[in-house]
Amino acid sequence: MLFAHLRRTNADFARRVRSIEPGRWADPTPCAEWDVRALVSHPAGERDLPAAPARVATAPSSW
Known part of the structure; x- marks a missing residue:
């Protein structure tokens, strides 16, 4: 039900x-x-926030 609502909202x-x-x-x-x-x-930029912790966790140590 939540995902259906999100699909409608995004559409x-x-x-x-x-x-x-x-x-x-x-x-x-x-x-x-x-x-x-x-x-x-x-x-539109906020949609990438949930993935941000995964990217940070795998970032090279030189960053």
């Missing part, structure tokens, strides 16, 4: 992102520091 988010007209990515949002591109990029 809705993707639909909304696809609907953004090319010239609108730099438009302001209600958050003064964020334009549309930054706002969309934020949750």
Whole structure:
């Protein structure tokens, strides 16, 4: 049930992102520091966070 909800939420988010007209990515949002591109990029980047600990655990010691 949770995964079905996540799939629907992701599909809705993707639909909304696809609907953004090319010239609108730099438009302001209600958050003064964020334009549309930054706002969309934020949750899109968050999807990789659960894998981050695994990458850190296997990072070379020279990092």
